[in-house]
Amino acid sequence: GSQIASLYPCSNASRQVLNLSGFWDFRFDPGDAGLDAGWGAGFAPQRPIAVPASWNEQFEEALDYLGPAWYQTRFILPWGWSGKRVRLRFGSVNYLAAVWLNGAHLGEHEGGHLPFEFDAAPYLRAGENLLVVRVEGELAPDRVPPGRIPPDPRDDFPHRNHPDTSFDFFPFCGIHRPVVLYATPRDAITDLTVRTELEGTTGLVRVRLDRTPGDGATARLSLKGHGAEVAEEVSLSGETAEIELTLPDVAPWSPEAPNLYELAAELSRGGEVFDRYSLPVGVRTVTVEGDALLINGEPVKLRGFGRHEDFPVAGRGLVPPAVVKDYALMRWVGANSFRTSHYPYSEEAMDLADRLGFLVIDETPAVGLFFAEEGLGRRLQLCRQYVRELVARDKNRPAVILWSLANEPHSKRPGAKEFFRELYGLTKSLDPTRPVTLASMHEEADEAFEFCDLICLNRYFGWYTEPGMLEEGFARLSEDLDAAHARYHKPVIVTEFGADALPGCHSHPPEMFTEEYQAEMISGYVRVLEEKPYVAGQHVWNLCDFKTAQEARRVGGMNLKGVFTRDRRPKLAAHRLRQFWNARHDED
Template sequence: MQHYPHYPTRRILNLNGFWEFAWLGDADWDAVTPGGFCPESSMAVPGVIDTLPEYTQRRGVGMLRKLLPGDFESGERLRLKIGGMGLFGRIWFDGKHIGDCQLPYSGVSYEVTVDDDGPHELVIAFDNRFDEERVPLFRPNYDFYGYGGIYRSVGLHRLTAHAIERAHVTPLDLETGLVRLAIVLDGDVSATCHYKVAFDGGEPLGLEGTPENGRIEVELRVPNPRVWSPDDPQLHVVEVSIDGDCIRERFGLRTIETRGQEILLNGAPIELRGFNRHEAHPELGPAQTASLMLTDLQWLKRMNCNFVRCVHYPHSEAFFDLCDEMGVLVWTESLGWGNKADELANETFMRLQEEQTRTMVRNGHNHPCIIVWGFLNEAESHTERALPLYRTLTSAIREEDGSRLVSYASNRGTADLCFDLVDIISLNTYPGWIGPVDWDTPSDEAIAPHVNALIEKFSGDSPFADKPLIFSEIGACGLYGCHDLARTQWTEEYQADYMVEAARVVLENLRTCGLTLWQFHDTRSYGPSGQVRSKPRGINNAGVLDEYRRPKLACRAVGEYYGTRTDTD
């Protein structure tokens, strides 16, 4: 499949494959330099060390080196694009430090100026240690494993004077095909530019414009417009050319908005039904293959899902490309999990949260599948100290893209102080599993009283009664292959009963309009900690598939229930 954005005329060096690798262990970053690099083995890129037998449960610094061709010209501008890495990264080109990465999982890029003739050398060092100062966005208490390595594709782009970075398309009118095209330029962009725009391979239209803040914006009509929807995911392609550089971007014509308690897709109410999904696999970690991503989406479609919440960090743009093609709606969110008030008020944490959230929105702008921008899962949004950051992030998202909905998943109930900032109220709760729980009530019988009482608090005289309400997390664990006629805790039977009852109670309440069950597949957590008592095998076992994508009983049970629902229920 073709990934987007695509640069058909640009010379791009695909750097995926095997790189020279050296393990530096518990190194002091002040002493980490590319000089004297001594490779001890090879490592795949994309890839992470944590899934390799020699480095299991080891945390430290790894260094990767790639020798490059020598045909670059002195003074030539290059742009290094990394689809995602973690937990911390530092990059050198020909021994010169060109940047650090403090945004785990985010797609980032760095400009390089070639100083002399080749051969050339690219070195990337990564660190999977927890470090509050160096990696404030990822903390050791997060309930998902933090991997070290380069998670996604790496490419080196050779740039022209008027390089095109992106071409963002925002639908304005579905019937006429009117869109706003924002061309984001990189390089010498002060003078008037002559450029061409073509839709779907048609005749190019010659235009001119003067960039403002590195952008040219224009409103155009897409010929023969087709509306994108989950049932009929029609897609368009726009091609923009300027002075020898060319970009192709794929987009869809669709709208997403709210009306009172409803979410409207293309003007019609929709009920969101799906799961939470991590980018994880025992042998790959977050370095997902195209085959695995396709398999996951086929399972979701088979379970009659129309929605997936991608947790708790930005996921691969390639996954969103597939969601665009297959008609699966997406909630995507920036990195954050259970963050305390002290973190939320920390100046560095706030700056990096805004940076990664803006980056997420810019990277994902053209995916019609994305309907919700999210952030800061289960943080202390019930505290006054959280308010400044929540205001900053919601404002930043709307400044970057006002065409989608904004939300965050909260486990604070009516104590939450930030719900007025978002479009959708999204609640996380685990009655009968995490809490509330007691010895006398079977887990599935605890769901309805708790969920209905919680819903009631956001109805009637509630200040948020006129906002859509969804349950962004609810679920329970089941161990793959564990069965019992008594349907006891940890069995597949127990989990299936819980999941179906949770879906029924949430979706059959007229106040709600969506649900993402926790979770799609089992995921690795942490082994050597006391918290593992609640996670047999060091795994979060709440998936309806196990970590290898083997289905549990809940997979079929939930799929059958979802199949009975329609958007008008």
């Protein structure tokens, strides 16, 4: 089976990465014949496909096709890899992946947006190797996110999407992030877990190193940067070492100054280094105190966006220039934060958040959860798996300041309470250093809020309610937030607010779907939010327009709540936000 992936593969004096991205062979399998026909051992090529990318916008007949489909590629084993520990790692496959290497079934993985890996060494051959992946992205009520939820008989005007998602973004399918093969020594570092603290001007960096079982060795850890270099060594007989490094006069990591140190880990025996791995480390703390969210002991206000990984043609596939562009747009507008709505974003994108100093609410793929008994156990198992995979992947990132367990679960239902008690407990046991939350649409009595360190609300007064009536919407927002704060006594982040605007559509006075209405709505919300001392964050929905399933509310197959279009051109609201947020920055 697949295993949890943590350290991002790298090349250095002990390790090497072979990136398998490129054009692969591809075929759709609408009759699901491939398994019985033994395509895992190889299939007749039909057409090329780009990896990584979704298949839906690469082929015009496949927009709504959710699988199964088959991918295969051939590669030559690099020189010097025999006798190494070799792993095959997928950054993200939506939704189900089954993997064969040279005809041997390596295993399967369920769930998109998170990395997984396999031990490849036993199946590799010198010379040419054949890798086959079957991908399937059907929507089903016992998957997470769920789809094709049985209609509620109490609902007399049932509203459906095509494809039948429990969320509005398009359920893109395919191999979405790089597939790499990487070699390490057999005797290797397998994980590093970094926790940082500040004591006055001193930074404490606690590192846990995990390694494969092996003979005694020496572990050396060093931290370098900002004019400092410190190192510690311990001798290691078991599989883990805990080491604390101290940085006097530390340069802490913050959004204003995203200072990073290089943490270098080395394993040696008899003075000879046999494995090494380096990691950027930001020394910072995150705490919730009373009504405030604190970074390094100072209150911080999040200004930014909910987003999607969504770009023309590539779908949900990694597009490095679009990643850079989106950070540039957020910067230009004056944002310091975003949420990885509604699933974890690529590791490549997260690396840039660490470097550029963005504060990230890191969300699991649990969007649209419902709590009917049927399939509930399975959905909980998947959510537990996602939390494990996400924390393993992102635990060392200074940019990640909050874990979000879900988006808009239907959590007024009784079953929700136990569900979130478990997920919250699991998350805290894996990472006691970060606050935990979830984004809710409910006005009150959300069963899940009991297990949140701060409250995240998605709000659309003046849009889905009070349509066309902005002033009424703003008044209701203000009351609603005060009520939520009075009930829970925790800081509040408004993780969504916004309006659809068709670019180029104008009106005065502002009417729904015009650029003016969107700009007025966002401005009014920002004014209300800036006045509430307990509001720790404001995230506009959305940075960019994004592709949706088809439904009556989504014009042209898109959610138009972006302040930028899908091809990243600003709407009026982007200019307006820029005035607000940049002006506020000057005051800070």
